[in-house]
Amino acid sequence: MSSSSAAPGDGEKARASGGKPPMRDALVAAAFRLFLERGYEQTTVDDIVALAGVGRRSFFRYFPSKEDVVFPDHERCLADMEAFLAAGGEGDEPVARVCDAARLVLRMYAENPAFSVQRYRLTKKVPGLRAYELSVVWRYERALADYLRGRFAGRRDGTLRADVIAAAVVAAHNNALRSWLRSDGQGDAGAAVDHALGYVQSAFGASPVPPAAEGPEDVVVVVSRRGAPLWRVVQEIETTLGRD
Amino acid sequence: MSSSSAAPGDGEKARASGGKPPMRDALVAAAFRLFLERGYEQTTVDDIVALAGVGRRSFFRYFPSKEDVVFPDHERCLADMEAFLAAGGEGDEPVARVCDAARLVLRMYAENPAFSVQRYRLTKKVPGLRAYELSVVWRYERALADYLRGRFAGRRDGTLRADVIAAAVVAAHNNALRSWLRSDGQGDAGAAVDHALGYVQSAFGASPVPPAAEGPEDVVVVVSRRGAPLWRVVQEIETTLGRD
The missing domain is CATH 1.10.357.10 (Tetracycline Repressor, domain 2)
Incomplete structure (x- = not known):
């Protein structure tokens, strides 16, 4: 669920003006203060809303669960x-x-x-x-x-x-x-x-979208050992190009 | 926790002979039968051990939780x-x-x-x-x-x-x-x-660990447009090989 869809009132208004709903920010700040002081597991949603001075319903209007307040954005x-x-x-x-x-x-x-x-x-x-x-x-x-x-x-x-x-x-x-x-x-x-x-x-970067079809810019790649005789390399190219 | 370390008795013996402990297999089979019949959420560990005909402690000897029985291997x-x-x-x-x-x-x-x-x-x-x-x-x-x-x-x-x-x-x-x-x-x-x-x-494949040094098995890669004249390709190879 999107946090903005869960806050259709002042939340949406604040989003539209580029800001964030202050109550939401206050809940995040209260939650992190308690998580750091007491530990995450030891902090309940009741503790968070008590510190933020709001009701439980306000918390769940913004965050589906305690985990969601950790990743508010x-x-x-x-x-x-x-x-x-x-x-x-x-x-x-x-x-x-x-x-x-x-x-x-x-x-x-x-x-x-x-x-x-x-x-x-x-x-x-x-x-x-x-x-x-x-x-x-x-x-x-x-x-x-x-x-x-x-x-x-x-x-x-x-x-x-x-x-x-x-x-x-x-x-x-x-x-x-x-x-x-x-x-x-x-x-x-x-x-x-x-x-x-x-x-x-x-x-x-370049390889995932190959060029559409063979055309005049089509390339031939020849891989050869450096020690191979030149006539052998030329023969391979001729075969590849179909010119033999 | 490893399932084999949790089953130090007959489990280890079965592992050593290439098989699997029969009780563990029986628990997995019972669990999947119930998950498919009733759904995962509606099945309890008690249901699973009842169908397998073993006690709860046997279940937890092999699997730390109900989720673990879904991924037994x-x-x-x-x-x-x-x-x-x-x-x-x-x-x-x-x-x-x-x-x-x-x-x-x-x-x-x-x-x-x-x-x-x-x-x-x-x-x-x-x-x-x-x-x-x-x-x-x-x-x-x-x-x-x-x-x-x-x-x-x-x-x-x-x-x-x-x-x-x-x-x-x-x-x-x-x-x-x-x-x-x-x-x-x-x-x-x-x-x-x-x-x-x-x-x-x-x-x-090749790029993260470059080859040690150039040697006799060193390869030459020539990339050429298909439409290029053959003499031009040979000239490029000669230049690359340092034989011109």
């Missing part, structure tokens, strides 16, 4: 990612597009480094949160893969390429993100993610 | 994968080695197609099992990534390459595995996985 980020991918055109290079979509996740983390680092430490300690995070990551990966499956539709190995590239993009993004979180949010997270995504683009 | 498979990777030497091409490790998972599924297809359908219907499966997949991916991190230690972008390649291998394997499961276990799962892993090897 993922639903919005996932919706932003899907909208970004849907807004793309046929002219976009597919791998570059999913890399740009992954950068939206990084931006969410980098907007608030202190909060992101706190959450990273909390998630590492609580197995239930780690499982929740895996399911969130899986949803990002599916969004990227679904987009690529659409772009590669009808091509040979289209779904295979889509799934592999989506997984590679997510792994590269998370490798750079985790390094940044482990360094307590120091350094340039954007540059690290750009570098990591560049590696994926170098592996997959 | 993953702990063994993960241990096999880690042992296989640890047994490798410096001469193994790292990407080929993790592809071979992934094939161990496929083999586990292909050993018992009917059971694997039943479980696939059950897992798709029950969100809790889907989350459990994601955590299992994550552990396989970490095992592959840890091996690659060791092999790429000291190389530029070693951990990045390791994480990306491990994710790509898992995604390729799962793409082929899911196609096979959706087809009710028809067709050659091994060939489909080989094809999928071949795609990953073509993207990453």
Whole structure:
């Protein structure tokens, strides 16, 4: 369930003006204060709403469960990612597009480094949160893969390429993100993610969308041992080109 | 916890002779019969042990929870994968080695197609099992990534390459595995996985560990437009080989 659809009143109004509903922020702040003081398992929803000075129903209007308050921005980020991918055109290079979509996740983390680092430490300690995070990551990966499956539709190995590239993009993004979180949010997270995504683009960037059909720009690739006699190499090329 | 370490008695004896403990098999069979008849959520551990004719303690000797009985072979498979990777030497091409490790998972599924297809359908219907499966997949991916991190230690972008390649291998394997499961276990799962892993090897196979030095088996690759005149191609080869 989207957090915005669960808050149709002032929440939507705040979204429209670019801000966030203050009650929602207050609940997140109260929750993290208690998680850090007492531990995640030892904190109940009742404790959180008591500290925030609101009722239980207000909590569940914004968050389906206690786990969701730990990741308050993922639903919005996932919706932003899907909208970004849907807004793309046929002219976009597919791998570059999913890399740009992954950068939206990084931006969410980098907007608030202190909060992101706190959450990273909390998630590492609580197995239930780690499982929740895996399911969130899986949803990002599916969004990227679904987009690529659409772009590669009808091509040979289209779904295979889509799934592999989506997984590679997510792994590269998370490798750079985790390094940044482990360094307590120091350094340039954007540059690290750009570098990591560049590696994926170098592996997959051009190949997934092959040229349409054989034409005058069709190439011949000949692989030969360096020690092979020249006449043997020429014979191989002639055979390949059908000119013998 | 490993299922075999939890069953130090007749379980270990059966393992040693290549079989499986009969009580463990009986519990899995009873569980799946009830899951299919009543649904997963509606089946309790008490129902399972009653049908299998054993006590509750016997169930928990083999399975830490009800979820674990759905995936009875993953702990063994993960241990096999880690042992296989640890047994490798410096001469193994790292990407080929993790592809071979992934094939161990496929083999586990292909050993018992009917059971694997039943479980696939059950897992798709029950969100809790889907989350459990994601955590299992994550552990396989970490095992592959840890091996690659060791092999790429000291190389530029070693951990990045390791994480990306491990994710790509898992995604390729799962793409082929899911196609096979959706087809009710028809067709050659091994060939489909080989094809999928071949795609990953073509993207990453050679680059992460460059060859030691140029030698007599060094190859020359010439890429030429098909329409190019033959004399031009020969000239290019001569230049490349340094024989002009």
